[in-house]
């Protein structure tokens with residue numbers, strides 16, 4: 001399914017490629033004006049459209065309608081290239097053709113005119129894997145390129161490329177695809193496949209794709225094998241090893257209540273479930289970031305966080321209970337520790353320590369005088385009308401803020417963090433139209 005889906009929705013013209021607008025425009029114009037370069041270098045991380053654009057370029061220059069800005073995808077040449085059967089378009093995997101012999105053979109080939117196309121196009125994928133001797137042999141060809149030939153090098157590691165080769169290529173740097181662009185593409189595919197979906201499910205897959213459209217499509221394919229007719233967030237989380245919102249609720253409650261036993265058990269549950277730890281940490285950092293926005297902007301932050309309805313109400317409560325200072329310190333702590341956790345010999349043990357530190361934070365620096373619990377906070381919210389409690393929380397917040405600051409200002413480590421914190425609050429309040 002994953003392979004099928006990727007192949008079925010592989011873009012066949014410039015307009016259908018996701019992202020990379022300036023590159024698409026430049027290549028399409030060059031094709032239309034019949035001013036293609038003898039050598040191109042496409043660099044960028046995996047799955048951002050390098051090979052796809054190389055194939056489209058091969059097609060557009062050889063289309064029977066050429067010169068044209070887009071391939072027609074109907075003529076025999078376009079169809080042969082789509083199927084991968086054109087004798088004039090060679091796709092070479094640099095990783096398995098590193099030797100100089102392959103390149104020598106290639107050099108002989110390129111001097112022969114194309115069989116039934118305008119151009120011979122040689123696409124070398126993962127080209128940085130070529131050996132030094134192979135690069136030297138190629139350089140000779142690039143110095144006097146045959147007129148009917150176009151080289152396209154695609155690479156994820158351009159820094160390994162000899163500068164002599166780079167300088168002979170038109171170099172395009174591919175950007176990672178934005179989360180939004182990936183989401184839109186996935187939603188289009190799902191609509192065309194007539195599969196219903198929860199927006200959160202699509203968001204998770206796009207996030208896990210991490211800027212790569214190919215990875216996101218392949219994950220979508222994997223998940224669809226198991227989902228019938230409707231793509232649900234809970235299925236995506238289960239299949240891709242991602243933590244659910246319930247787990248984060250448990251973690252934040254346990255941190256708030258300094259429940260070390262529960263935090264230990266949660267750490268072990270994470271170990272046993274084989275969760276994707278790197279993705280978990282990204283989400284955990286994001287929770288603190290979202291809580292900070294909620295503590296600053298209240299409901300106005302709803303467009304900046306992914307929570308809606310009941311879920312938004314719950315996390316607003318959590319943000320109020322923790323308070324902005326503690327959230328900010330915790331956020332910074334998790335952000336700094338995330339790298340160490342993944343590098344450690346036992347990442348789960350390191351994670352457990354971070355949980356304990358987060359729970360222990362108020363004892364290190366007394367953040368709150370009152371011993372509030374999330375439940376008490378919730379009850380109060382029901383009893384008293386919203387405006388009163390908001391005012392109460394605000395005044396309590398200000399009091400504890402003041403105490404907290406006085407107590408910790410002498411601590412050098414915290415002092416620095418607080419300075420940054422103040423600067424950030426000023427920025428956020430400015431963004432918020434100078435209110436408060």
Ligand SMILES: [Zn+2]
Nearest residue numbers: 063072075078
């Ligand atoms: Zn055509």
